[in-house]
Amino acid sequence: MKALILLTLIIIGFTSCEKVIDVDLNEANPVIAIEGSFSAEDSTVRVKISLTANYFGTNQPASVSDATVTIIDQNGITSSVPLIGDGYYELQNYIPSFNTVYTLNVVHNGQSYSAQCKLFSAVPLNPLSYEYFPSFFGSDPGYAVFLNFDDPIGIENYYQIVLTKNDTTLNTIPDYYTQDDQLTDGNTVSRPLFTLFDIADTIDLEFRSIDKKVYDYINEIQATIGGNSSAPANPTSNWSNKALGYFNAYSSSKGSIIIQ
């Protein structure tokens, strides 16, 4: 019986395989990459600036520590965001004004880069829940947390979900979840998030309300990392002057649950 199944799988093309190969790539001139965020939760503006590096090179992308970074609110008031470390710039105690547009500016090597993002007010979370999911096609079983909330009707809402497991924030691009309300406007949503946890894990969920441009950016960059597009392109960033990266001004609601 096993032999028959193996034969079938072989026959229908499961003879596929993967291997690492050498590819000759052109190396482009370095381009600036700026990750900016403004969290209304802790009133802090954080900016990280680096440059692109050769794709197969072993050097890490170089940090940029000689840029001038400023943030401007809807009234045109400019605040400076000072350098605090290698390529990192931070401004604390920057009081948020909800439903207004913020502009982040970076000047480096005679070039100016600017990004705008609207800060939306937070949408509250309903109490979290979880459910056990058994093994599916060889994957490990585990508990998935459900995102529960009421989507405000009549407004285009975009969300980003960041999970924290036992005080470790899952903060890389593939860990993020995004949610929109194209199909769920005004509904009570209960959506399982397929990062599986074990018993005794403490899960913190940060539910961020974000701008549509940031929502699109996160989806596009996740697709780029996934590497499954035939016509891959750089994700559409909200930076001007061809800078890579994004500027995310967001507010959050938080919830917690322990798997028992």
Place this chain on the structure above:
Amino acid sequence: MKLFFFVAFFLLTTNTLFAQNFTVSGTIKDSTNGEDLFGASVRVKELSNVGAVANAYGFFSLTLEKGSYTLLFRSIGFSDKEVAIDLMEDKNLTIELNIPKEVQEIDAVKVSATKENENITSSGMNVTKFNPKDIETIPVLFGEKDIMKTLQLTPGVKSAGEGNAGFFVRGGGSDQNLVLLDEAPVYNASHLLGFFSVFNSDAIKDLSLYKSGIPAEYGGRASSVLDVKMRDGNNKKFGASGGIGLISSRLTLEAPIVKDKGSFIISGRRSYVDLFLKAAPDTNIRDTKLFFYDLNAKANYRIGEKDRIFLSGYFGRDKLGVGDAFGFNWGNATATARWNHLISSKMFSNTSVIFSNFDYEFNIGSGDEGFGVSSSIQDWNLKQDFSYYLNNSNTLKFGGNGIYHTFKPGSLTGENESFNEVILDERYGLEFAFYLQNEQKIGSRLNLMYGLRYSGFSLLGDGYAYEFDANGEVSSSTAVSKGDVIQYHGGFEPRFSASYILTENNSIKLSYNRNLQYLHQVSNSTTSSPTDIWVPSSNNVKPQIGDQVAAGYYHNFKQNTYVISTEIYYKNLLNQIDYRDGAESFLNNEIEGEFVYGTGKAYGFELQVQKKKGKFTGWISYTLSRSLRNFDDINDGQTFSARQDRIHDISVVLMYRLNKSLAFSSSWIYYTGDAATFPSGKYEINGSIIPFYTERNGYRMPDYHRLDLGLTWYMKEREKFEHNMNFSIYNAYNRENAYAINFKVNPDNPDQTQAVQTTLFKIIPSITYNFNLK
């Protein structure tokens, strides 16, 4: 327009100036089963350069002066037949040609001096024609005889890659080929995501591919026409044939309805990979559904001497799924009702009513949590074609058709309360065309085919018509009711081809055609998938326009044993469509805002050398070509290579008939890799390494090549029964061809990035058993 009809009227009436002419006409058929012989020819022995070719229904018409003649009937694969006639009045003949008794002999390709230099003497550019019998022994994936895959071994036709049944003709997109099955358009010509085509070779009589010099009776796609005709069924006696293979099996039944007057044929196929999976211990694998089935059926009946009716249909479905959790199914359904009528011995009419439907749906979950997404396109088509055999130097074809399209781009429905029901705006379209064409012989060397087609498309509404700004955001939306015209597009499509016979063994040909295309399939991924949507032309989307000039030189030698054809072409494509970067294509009512528009150019040189006779037969094809695109919004407006820009493409097909029971075949293909977009740098965002892209399609995939081998063992034949076993090996030297290359971080060393190549098929052997009850 007026001049048009005046000229037509003039040509029709000049006939009365000639006196004492009579017409001999009729049908040429296969004596074993009554099938019409499309392309069979008749020549008058006593007169030089007087002859005719049978149309798709086997009908021919010759007008001669009163007198006695010997008519010579021929068709490839059949013995010639001579018929003496005394032409004192119009005559109607039914001619049946016999298959020569030595058909099983060493000379594998049927030897019959039957217009072997047809490629030299026919008017119009070379049409790539296949008969399923021609390619019986060519090995293909999984041992399944597949006409579409064999077509990709000829020059100018490129496969879209492994796991993909779409194809590209002379640098055009995969939606630019009109695929017709008994006149009905087939929107998705593949099963199981591209592993098999929808054409069951047992049910197919004839397949013709027009790459250039497309006759005026065809229209609707910018690059090519693939016209597939189903068999009519044996009208003399019952026949059955079929085959059992490792992946799928097929059965064909045919019989007369009334002997020599009518017959039917039913042909079915089903794959059963998933039946093996039912024995698996893992419940998930046990519940997996992975199969396709298709059914071709046709019936025809001759009512009296002048009328014949046909009814044919195709129904096929693919299902993929895992229990209740997930299901994906799609398929085509087509039906054609046709009436052939002989208005006179010189005028043939064909009236068809055609239905075609393509839909897909996928379902997730079941009961309260279930929801599904579906989409479809449906056509109703009324078509009228006339052939008027004016005289032996002029054959006129004219007619028209109208298609009513219904587009249902997507709907989401189900019990799951989290999701709102979404039904995207349905659209309707009316596409129509009129054409007039003449095929004219001038002297004994020059053949001309010239015609004009006028086509138009009206997009009719329901829902909203949108206008967009430069960023693809909606700038205005207007409500439209069902039946309102949102936009009309139309234009003339001139068609011209000429051939000049230099000697009996040499000819040159020239052609020009313009083709308008009103329906577009915009695809966002590497592989063509059933979820690629068909979009109609509208107030935002203009019709694609293809203009092509082509020239060719043909040379036969050693008594037509070797045939060399060379062609060069240049194609200009306007109003090409692509998605803007980061486009949202799923269930998007405002999808037109995601499109960007540009132009394309393709040009190339094709060479094919065939050996048609002897123990060794086969061909070598070589294509040298470029296919380029230019869009203001892509690649900063710089011209870039289309994905299918494969500079060199070589196929070598060899068939060797060892003896009466063994036939060996092999095919080797090689092509330079597709254009692809690879990163030119990397950067870091939120701790992840992100590839940085500069030019679109600035790199190449690795070259692709593989060898397939096949051996057919013809087992002992009995009087009424013949059978064979076919063994084949796909990718015999086990080359790991690249299906995709992904750039990612090394899982063992996060500081390093690497390029990972995925190969779909390595070496795959298979066995098929085929039988034929005759």
